[in-house]
Amino acid sequence: MTKTVQDWSGVRSPSRALRRLRQGKRKHFIPSRTVPMDDVYQLGNTLVMHPDRWEQMSAHLERMNGR
Structure with missing residues (x-):
């Protein structure tokens, strides 16, 4: 993407x-x-996005859950 x-x-x-x-x-x-692309598409329970954006989002979620 x-x-x-x-x-x-x-x-x-x-x-x-x-x-x-x-x-x-x-x-x-x-x-x-x-x-x-910055776009993220949600298809049911699945997110479709560029792999670089996934890495950024997963790192952000890890920081949020680590607090």
Whole structure:
């Protein structure tokens, strides 16, 4: 469960780069990368989520139960 996002960190002015991209004047390469989705789906008694999010949630639950 990942989503593809554009990485704008390599450009000096993201708004200007986006405007030029819309105009068809693409000068800088804007690479895409995948990031884990924050969405969690519950199907009956089952939770469906990205494995990284599961690790974060289970660590949080362990801290809550350890108090």
